[in-house]
Amino acid sequence: MRLAPNPNGPWHLGNARMPAVIGSYKEMYDGWMCCRFDDTDPETKRPDLDAYDGILDAIDYLGFEPDEVVRASDRVETYYEHARNLIDEGGAYACSCPQGEFSDLKNGGESCPHRDQDPETIHEEFDRMVAGEYDSGEMVLRVRTDIEHKNPALRDWVAFRMVDTPHPREAAAEYRCWPMLDFQSAVDDHLFEVTHIIRGIDLQDSAKRQGFLYDYFGWEYPEVTHWGRIEVDEYDVPLSTSSIKELVAEGELDGWDDPRAPTLASLERRGIRGDAVVEAMTELGVSTSSADLAMSSVYSANRERVDDGTDRAFLVRDGERVPVEGGPDEGHPPVHPEHEDRGTRDVPLGEAVLLEPADVPADGERVWLKGWGPVRNEDGTLVYTDESIDVVREGDVDVVHWVDAGENVPVRMRTMDGDIAGHAERGVAGYDVDDLLQFERVGFVRVDSTEGDEFVVYFTHR
C-alpha cells in the first residue's frame, strides 16, 4: 500500500485519514507501506520544502512508520522512460492544441490533428519537451484512450505538460517537463507493486483513466477503494490547507498549531494522542458518502487513553477572593482518585481562597473545599464548620475546587474559544512541558510552557 501525499503544507485532520486507514490495514494484514510524495507540480500545487518532514512527523505522531519514503520528483527519468515505451506502443501522442480548442473537440468526441502522427514525430516532440524546448502550454503528451468514450473525463487525458517554474527541490529544479498525477501515480503504483489503493472519491475517475495505461503496458491494476469527503464539527476554520494557510498569513491564527486550527499540530499541542485520532478515523470507515467527524469521538478515545495516567490538580478560573477563618492550613486531595498509592497533594490554605464565581456559596450556605473541609459563608467570610464528609454524602453541600489566594501559580489556559486566565494550586509548578494534567471539574490540559511568570497550558477536552 502507499500513502501518496502532496507536500504542499502541514497536515490537517482530514489528511490524517490516509495514514490512519491505510496504516491500520497495513498492520492488520502485516503488509508493506511506503510514503510517496506526489510532488510533480512545481507551480499550482507548489511543494513546501518543510512539508516533507512535517508530513513524516505527522505520520509518526499518528503512530505509523512507512517502510520506504520516496519523492516523485526524484523519479522523473523513470516516468520519461515509460512515456517513451508508451509512445512505442502507440499509446500516446504529442499535442500542441490550445487547451480550449482541444476541450471543444474532445467534448464533441472528435480527434485533434495530432492524434495520428507517426511515432518518429511524436518521439522527436517528446524529446524536445524533455529538453525544455517548449514553454508552458505549448505542448503536452496525451494518452490515446477512446475519444468517443461516453465519459468525457476519460478521453485522451494529458500525461505530461510543460511547467516554466522550477521545482523548489534543488535536485529536481532543472526539469521542465512534468508528468501529471494520473501518469506518475500509475507508473509508480505498478513499479512498487502496490496491491491496494485507498484514496478519496475526487480520484474515482483516475482508476479508469489509468486503466488505459495499464492495458497498454499489460499490467494488472491494483484493488481500489474510495472514501468520501470528511468534515469536522466544532471548528470554524475549514479543513483545507490553503484556507488555513491564508488565515495564518493574515494573522487570524497564531500559527499552524493554534488551538482553533483543525491541524494535527494543534491537536498534538493540546495533548491529544495520535492513536486517539486514528481510532476516530478508522471508525469512520471507508464509505464513499461524505461524513462528519464528531470531535467528541476523538475526545472520547483520548480520554479513555489518558484518564488513568493523568494527575489531578485545581485550577480556578476568574477567581473571586474570599477570606477563610479556621480549619487546617493545608488540604490533601489525592493525586488520582482511583490510585491511592500515588499519594496526595499538599495544597496550602492561608487567610483567603480563590473560588470560581459560580462556586461561591450564598450568605449562610455551605460548600466543601475539596480535599480540605467544609465552610459556611458568614457575611462574606468562609468559616470552617468542622462537619464530617456526611454532609456531602447527604447531598446538602457541593464540593468545589479552590486555590490559596496568595500561594498559587498564575496560569494561562489556551482553548478553542480563546485564552482563559486562572490560578492553579502551588504543586503544578513542579510539572514540565508536555505533561498532562486534569484540572478537576475543568478538564484535561497539556503543559505547554513553564518559562517566565506565566504557566501556559493548552486545553485538551473535558
Add this chain to the structure above:
RNA sequence: GCUCUGGUAGUGUAGUCCGGCCAAUCAUAUUGCCCUCUCGAGGCAAUGACCGGGGUUCAAAUCCCCGCCGGAGCACCA
C-alpha cells in the same frame, strides 16, 4: 449538460452481495438514576434510524422500477 457515486438514530457504523434469526448492531452524543470529596472515570436505564412511492414475495433495510436529495469528476491541480 454529460459521466460516476451514495442515501440506516444528532454523529459514525453493522446488516444490503446470498430476502426470513432485524419490532435493526455497536460506539459516540444527550438525559435521568447509582457510585464517587471532580461537571472525569465506573455502573444502570432511557432517547433515537432503514430518503419517498410503487412492485415482486408467505416474507423486503436487503431484490426490481420511478422519484427525491446529496457528493465527486468532465484541468496542461493533486
